[in-house]
Every structure is written in C-alpha cells, then in structure tokens.
Amino acid sequence: xxxxxxxGNKVRDSGSFxxxxxxxxxxxxxxxxxxxxxxxxxEYLMMLDGDNLVWSFRKTAGLPTPGVAYGGxxxxxxxxxxxxxxxxxxxxALMWASTGNDALKKKMTAVVSALGECQEKMGTGYLSAFxxxxxxxxxxxxxxxxxxxxxxxxxxxxxxxxxxxxxDQALKMVTQMAAxxxxxxxxxxxxxxxxxxxxxxxxxxxxxxxxxxRLYTITGDANHLLLAHLxxxxxxxxxxxxxxxxxxxxxxxxxxPIVVGAxxxxxxxxxxxxxxxxTFFMETVNSSHSYATGxxxxxxxxxxxxxxxxxxxxENEESCTTxxxxxxxxxLFRWTKEMAYADYYERALTNGVLSIxxxxxxxxxxxxxxxxxxMSKATGYHKWGSQFNDFWCCYGTGIESFSKLGDSxxxxxxxxxxxxxxxxxxxxxxxxxxxxISVNQKVTPVVSWDPRLRVTxxxxxxxxxxxxxVNFRMPFWTTSNAKATLNGQSIPVTSAGNFLSxxxxxxxxxxxxxxxxxxLRMEAIQDDRSDYASLHAILYGPYLxxxxxxxxxxxxxxxxxLTNWITPIPSEYNAYLVSFSQETDKSLFAIAHKNNTITMxxxxxxxxxxxxxxxxxxxxxxxxxxxVPSHKDAIGEAIMLEPYSLPGMLxxxxxxxxxxxxxxxSNHDNALFRLVEANDGTVRIEAExxxxxxxxxxxxxxxxxxxxxxxxxxxxxFSRPSGT
Numbered sequence: 001x002x003x004x005x006x007x008g009n010k011v012r013d014s015g016s017f018x019x020x021x022x023x024x025x026x027x028x029x030x031x032x033x034x035x036x037x038x039x040x041x042x043e044y045l046m047m048l049d050g051d052n053l054v055w056s057f058r059k060t061a062g063l064p065t066p067g068v069a070y071g072g073x074x075x076x077x078x079x080x081x082x083x084x085x086x087x088x089x090x091x092x093a094l095m096w097a098s099t100g101n102d103a104l105k106k107k108m109t110a111v112v113s114a115l116g117e118c119q120e121k122m123g124t125g126y127l128s129a130f131x132x133x134x135x136x137x138x139x140x141x142x143x144x145x146x147x148x149x150x151x152x153x154x155x156x157x158x159x160x161x162x163x164x165x166x167x168d169q170a171l172k173m174v175t176q177m178a179a180x181x182x183x184x185x186x187x188x189x190x191x192x193x194x195x196x197x198x199x200x201x202x203x204x205x206x207x208x209x210x211x212x213x214r215l216y217t218i219t220g221d222a223n224h225l226l227l228a229h230l231x232x233x234x235x236x237x238x239x240x241x242x243x244x245x246x247x248x249x250x251x252x253x254x255x256x257p258i259v260v261g262a263x264x265x266x267x268x269x270x271x272x273x274x275x276x277x278x279t280f281f282m283e284t285v286n287s288s289h290s291y292a293t294g295x296x297x298x299x300x301x302x303x304x305x306x307x308x309x310x311x312x313x314x315e316n317e318e319s320c321t322t323x324x325x326x327x328x329x330x331x332l333f334r335w336t337k338e339m340a341y342a343d344y345y346e347r348a349l350t351n352g353v354l355s356i357x358x359x360x361x362x363x364x365x366x367x368x369x370x371x372x373x374x375m376s377k378a379t380g381y382h383k384w385g386s387q388f389n390d391f392w393c394c395y396g397t398g399i400e401s402f403s404k405l406g407d408s409x410x411x412x413x414x415x416x417x418x419x420x421x422x423x424x425x426x427x428x429x430x431x432x433x434x435x436x437i438s439v440n441q442k443v444t445p446v447v448s449w450d451p452r453l454r455v456t457x458x459x460x461x462x463x464x465x466x467x468x469x470v471n472f473r474m475p476f477w478t479t480s481n482a483k484a485t486l487n488g489q490s491i492p493v494t495s496a497g498n499f500l501s502x503x504x505x506x507x508x509x510x511x512x513x514x515x516x517x518x519x520l521r522m523e524a525i526q527d528d529r530s531d532y533a534s535l536h537a538i539l540y541g542p543y544l545x546x547x548x549x550x551x552x553x554x555x556x557x558x559x560x561x562l563t564n565w566i567t568p569i570p571s572e573y574n575a576y577l578v579s580f581s582q583e584t585d586k587s588l589f590a591i592a593h594k595n596n597t598i599t600m601x602x603x604x605x606x607x608x609x610x611x612x613x614x615x616x617x618x619x620x621x622x623x624x625x626x627x628v629p630s631h632k633d634a635i636g637e638a639i640m641l642e643p644y645s646l647p648g649m650l651x652x653x654x655x656x657x658x659x660x661x662x663x664x665x666s667n668h669d670n671a672l673f674r675l676v677e678a679n680d681g682t683v684r685i686e687a688e689x690x691x692x693x694x695x696x697x698x699x700x701x702x703x704x705x706x707x708x709x710x711x712x713x714x715x716x717x718f719s720r721p722s723g724t
Contacts, residue, residue, distance in 0.1 A: 017267070018334040018411040018421060021430065023097040023164060026406035029427030032443065034405045037357055041402035042095055042104065044362035045088070050107060053088060054114045056081045056129035061118035074129075079145035082129025082154065085111070087396025089157025093164040094403035105165060112161055112170050119173055125180035127154060127173065139188050141200055148231075151181070152206030152257075153396065159214055171218070178215055182227050194230075201233050204254040207324075209233075209261030213268050225268070232265065233258050240277045245284050248304045252297035256324040263331045275335065282328050286344060291371055292523055292537030292544050293355075294348030295322045309525050309532035317369040322352035323397040330408050333423065339497050342423040343476050345408055349424070351544045353401045365398045376609050410439070419469040421499070425455050436463040437506050439470075446518065446541065448568035453478070453541065455514040461506035468506070471499040477541045478516040485513045520562040538562065548612060548645055576618045577644060579603075579611075580685070582697060590614040591695075591702055593643050598651065598660035598702040615644035616651065635675045638688050640668065653687050653695075653704040660695065660702045 028035040051067025056076050058065045073080045092108035095101065119127040126132050128151060137144040155177055161170035188197050212228030215221075236255055239246045240262075247255075259281045266274035288305035289296050295317030296302065303311045326348055333341035355377070358364040366377055410430050413419040418435055430439040437459055444454040459470065474482060474496050482493045484500060487510060494500050502512060518541035525535045538545045580591045581603050588603040592614040604610035619640040641651040643662060650671040652663045663671070672688035673695075685695040693706040 016335075018337065018413055020330075020334070020407065021410045021412050021432065023094060023404060023407050024100075025431045025433065026098070026409060027429045028098070028406050029429075029442070032427035033354065033445070034426050034428075036360060037354060037402050038095075038098060038405055040357060040360045040362050041091075041399055042099060042101065045092055045095060045104060045399065045403075046107070047362060048088065048107075050111045050114060053085050053111060054118070057085070057115055057118045057127070060129055060131055061121040063118060063121055079130060079134065079147075080150055083150040084153075084396050085115075085129065086150065086153025086155070086157040087400055089154070089170075090160040091396075091399040091403040093157070093160040093167075094400060094407075097164040098403060098406055108161065108165070109167065112158070112167055112173070116169055116173055119176065125176035127177055135184060138200055138203060139184070139196075141196075144203070146204040146206075148203070148205035148208050150206075151177070152208045152211055155211045155215070156207065159211060159218070162218070174215060175219065175221075178212065178221075178224055178227065182223050185227060185230055197230065198233070198235065201231070202235075204251065205231060205233075205258075206254075207257030207261050210257055210264050211261075213261060213264035217268060228261065228265070231258075232262060237262055237277055240281050240284075241273060243276075243280050245288060245305050247284065247289060247302040250302050251300055252302050253300065253318055253320040253324065256321055256328065260324060260327045260331070263328065267331075278328060278332060282325075282332055282341070282344075285325065288526055290526060291317060292525070292539065293317055293322075293351035293369065293371070294325070294344060295352045295369060296325065297321045306526050306528040309527040309529065309535050312372040312375075314370040314372060314375055315368040316371040317352060319352070319356050319365070319367060319369070319401075320397045322348050323401050326353070326408070334411060337421070337499075339473065339476065339499075342473055346424060346475065346542045349405075349408075350542050353405075356398060357402060365395055367395070409441075417469070418467075419471060419501075421471045421473075422457070423473045425453060425473075435468045436466045437461050437468065446543070448540070449570050451518045451540075451568070453514070453516040453518055455516075457512045457514075459506050459510045459512065460508050465505055467504065469501050469503040470512075471501050472512070472514060474498055474500055475516065475542065477519065477521070477539070479519060481517050483513075483515040485511075487511055520566060522562065538566070577615055578618060579614050579616070589697070591616075593646070593651075593662050596662040598662070600697050600700050600702060612645050613643070617642040617644055619650075635677045635683060638672050638674050640671045641673065653690070655704065656690070656693060656706055657703055660704065 028038055030036070030039065049067060052070050055065050055067055055069035056074070059069075059076065069076050070084070072078075074084050075081060089108065089111065092104055092111075096105045096108065115127060119125065124132075128134075128147075130147065130150075134144050134147040138147050155174050158170040158174035158177075161167040162174070185197060188200070209228045209231035212224050212231065216224040216228060233255075236250070236258060240259070259278060262274045263278040265271065266278065284305075285296055289302055289308070291308065297316070297318050298311040298313065299315045300318050326345060329341045329344045329348070332338070333345065352369065355369065356366045358366070358377075370377060405426070406428060409422065409424040409426050409428055410432070411421040411423065412432065412434055413421070414434060420430075420432055420435055420437075420439070422439075422441065425443050426441070427443045428441050430441075432439060440458040440460075442456045442458075444450075444456075446453060455472075457470075457472075472484075474494055476497050478496045480495060482496075484491050484493045486502060491500075491502070500514075504510070521539055522536040523539060525532060525537065527535065538547075582589045582591075582600070589600045590603040590610075592599055592601045592610060594613060601610050601614060604614055618634050619642055620634075620637065643649055643651070646662060649662050649664050650668070651660060651673070652670045653660050654670070669689050670687075674686045674688050675683045676686050676694075677683050687693045687695075687704055690704065690706065693704050695702060696705050698705075
C-alpha cells in the first residue's frame, strides 16, 4: 500500500482514485472571501487558552488544574466535555497546514503535550475529559451522553495533528487510545454478545469507524481494522445496502459520519458494497432530503422524503451535517470524477459553510441555518469561546470547516496521464509537486451587474518538458456562451457539466482565462405534494438568494420570468446607502422606521434585523430615480431619503414638533431635506421647506424642531450602511 497525496491515507489502489493534494501546498488569497473567513477563524483559534482547554482532562487524570475550565458543553459538569478539544486539535492542525502560522503550531503542540501528560498519568492508554466509568454505563446500555462521540473527536484530532502537522507524539497517543478501546469492545463481546455491542451503538458514536480506518492506513495494525469494522453500525448501513430510503427519524449527524467511515472502508478494502452504500446515500439525501443550500435536517433529524415544504423553520440545516456531507461528496468525486458531486460541493460550501460565520467577528457563528419564510440568521448567531464561555458541538465543526477551505479546490491524477482537476473557483495558489507546476487562480468577486464568473489562472512550469493536463470544471449553472482563452487566444469550450481540458508542456507563465455566464434560475423545493408545487428557491449561479419582504412574500401568477422582476443593482449602489447615527454619553443610536413611523433604535450590528430598517437610500431632488455619486456629495444638496426595505416610499415630516413618517406622497415638498455639515464633521438634517428646522431625537421619537437647542441636538454622522 502507498501513501496518497501526502495525507497519510493508504488505499488499495491509489491509481483508481483522484488524490487530494496536500493541504499544505494550497494557499488562499488573503483578499478573497474564503481567505478572510480563514483569517477570522485563525484569530479565534489564537484566542483560546491551552490551560483552559485541558482543564477537565487534567482534573480527570488527577493532575493540577491551572486556568479555568471553559463553559457550555465543555463545563466540568457536562458529560460531553472534551469534544471541543478534539475539534480544536483538528482545526489547528488543518489551519497550520493552510497557513504555516508558527505561533499557532506552538500553541497546539503545547496542548498535545499537556494531553500526553494526562494519558501518561492515567497509565492505561485512556484519554478523556471524563472518567472511564462513562463507558461502563454505555456498555451496560444505561443513559450517558455520547462518550464515543467525544472520543472520536479526540482521536481524529490526534490523527490530524500527526498527518497535517507531523506530530509523532500525537500518533503514539492515538495508538494507545485505540489499544485501550479495542480491549473494551472485545471484553463486551466476550462477556455478552456482539449483538449487545451493536445495541450500544444506538447512542451517537460519531465517526469511530472512520478514524479507525484512517489509523489503520497509517499503522497497518489489523486490530485497528477490526475495531473499525465493529463501529460500522450494520442496522443503519444495512438499510442503505439494500437501497431503502428509511432515513426519516434518524438523527442526521449521528449517521453521516458512519457513511464517511463506510466510504473509507471501500478505499481500504475494495469491497464494492461500501461504494454502493456511499453512492446511494448521497443520491438519497440529495434528491429527497436537501434544501436549496445543499444542507439537510430539521431540528437535527431527517424528515419524510420529499416532504420538506412543511419543515422550513428556524432550525434547519445543522451546520455539522453540512460539514460531513461535504466529506461524502468529495469522496464520491475522487472515485468517479462525476461533475454532480463537485457541483454539490460548491453549493453546500458556498451556502452552508461560508454563511455560518458572521463577517470578520472571531468566534461568532450560527448553529442552525433558518430557512423559514421571514426568518433571519441574526437570531441564530452565537458568540462562544474564551470571551463568552459557551462551546457547542457544531461550533467545533465550524472551526474545522474554516481551517480547511483549501482542501477541495484541487485534485490530482497520478500515473502516466498526469492531470490536475480544478473543481472550485476560489482565489488561491497551488504548488503542484507531482506535476512540477505552480498554479495561481484569481477569481473576480461575483456581482449582480456583471453576470459572469471571471477566473484567471496562471500556470508556471518548474521543470522544462513536463506535460500534464489541467481540467477546469464547467459548472451546471453556466451556459453555452462561456468563453476561454489560452495566452490571449480563444480555445474551444466544453458544455456545462463537463471539464475543459488543457494539455501542454507548460511554460513559465501560461495564462488561461474563463468567463462563465451566471443566470438566475428557480428550483422547486423537494416536496411531491401538489399544495407546495409553487414553492421555489431563487439562485444566481451557485448562490442562493434571499428576499427582503415587509408584506406579501408570494409571487403573483403573472409575475413572469425572473428577469422581469429581478434586476441587477449597479456597482455604485452602495454609495447611496447611509445610516444616520447619534452618539450620547452612553449609547449609539440610529434613525429607523417601524410601522411607517420614524424612531430611534440602538445602533445595530451588521446582520441584525434592525440594520435593515436603519438604512436609507439617498435620492436627489431632480428625479426620484437619480442618485448622487456618493453620500458625501449630498452634503448641502436637497435630497430625499428612501427606506432601504421600502422602495418608492419616502421619509416625510408633518410640520413642527410632529413625528416624522414614511409616506408614498406624490407631493414631495415635505420629503425634501438638506444635509448641513457641522464644524465637527457631523451633519444635521434640515427640512427644505422649513428653513432652520432640523430633525432631532425627542425621547426616542424623531421630530422636526425649529428650536435652536433642539436643532443642534440631532447631530448625526454618516456611517457605513448598517444594512449592507
């Protein structure tokens, strides 16, 4: 058996699969959305304290406990404590491979060493933040909260520390853990029966089969292979083996990792049954249990197949499930090169992973993705970790996801027909060692006013005379009007759903450009009931669009084609959006509209629901459709203010000392204002037909006053629009 792609994975026949290029050979562009998301995650990982992370491990081992234990599911009184530390080990190993950050490697190595001291103190090979008595309860089929789930995270984290960071101590530790649990499982089978062991697996066990198959590919130890088999959970995999869709009612994230392990079994043993299991499972979830985001599950469980319309709510698409479904799809792509799996990966990564992190705020992610009408992600974000002392399971998969954003952009084909497959268009560089070339992929950010995905790939040879093929994915969502050039010369483009292959002896700087048209389209929800036939999602290329509605959300029967009622917003649009803030001694407020009345609210965070009602569009006096080049150019000009969420409506005053309102009045006299700049750079909002009368804050209400004292009270600053 041979090593594949530097990842430490032995397979039965490395030539039969595409190899994953080693994560350490890929670097994300720091200016890209993926690079920024990775950096935000790195900042969070650097915030975590090693002593706090291992506090419960030291307590269990009987060692001194400096620091303070983290909270949430890591609290010393929680049975699931220690699981996040496993995620941390995986995330930091992946992040170090992705960035080469030496400070992070020092921190994660120290954590591994501290855990090694705990394992050595206990002396049995056991390593956990909770005592081994939890497994006595598990084996007796008595209530206990998923101890193997936590052990899987720990073992996977240690394997990742070895594979991606070269930590030999981590490999020794996970091997000792495997020996300990091999004995435990054998004792259960000898004392009772193997049926008793299978019965105990009805608790969540994570990917114990997967990590044991991974460990076997490294060690070649037959005991590791046997233990992997014993965690394959036949009562679930058996249903998939006979191709029965019985997923309804199963806890999704308990079972997806088991399928990932089954896929690993196929790679290790070559048993085609497990290839069929993985293929059928993906087809079933993707055709009957998936939302337009690519995600699955409602309240953590699978619902009835093709009955998703009535499951849309606040707790859809548990983020852990998306993380693990991506593993299923990338394995299938490596085996088959089928475009559908690469297209799925793009959809789920774009809409189900990038969407769970809020901007550039380290440690702020979402657990469930709300998909119901009128729902907002703003209510689902959680702050967690060292600042907020609140760890949950799927935040762990979150830090792993954002540590390995570069792991499925490029795949390689070894052998005489040397080839590279580019399946994700993400600004990045690759040092392709096998092909002796470097790849620099630059992707222009997608916008509405330029409906094309534009990719420029520069390929430079590091050795003369070496020929290879580079394959570019032509995604299903593009059209026949796609264009491609090689060094400025047009080359034939294949149809959507295929690969554009370019084979040559590469020079020092060959440049390939792609322009792939992006179109709007609608996709029906996976629901075969006629009552829900009209329920559709709207997508723009791989991006799921969301709608901002304040009244009726249903489209009318005569709405016509998408392009009749959805139009692109010009690039300068953001220049016309503004939020007005007012700072007092203790707080920052913003002008907002609620129920057609203007009021003051606490200045919202980006993404909060109040950010929408606090954002206005500047319109000049000359025409309702004419905008100013920049909000700064509006100072001193007569303008109107249109609420961002109410196109066609205007901010109007009703006279002195009366509350401002929102109106669609055809007479714009009371809707005209002038922005007057003060000496300190702030502005006041003056009524155009009431000179000397300014908008001011009257105990939370927004009124027009001509009193000099009141008129100077409302000194609002231009801000970056809080709603954009």
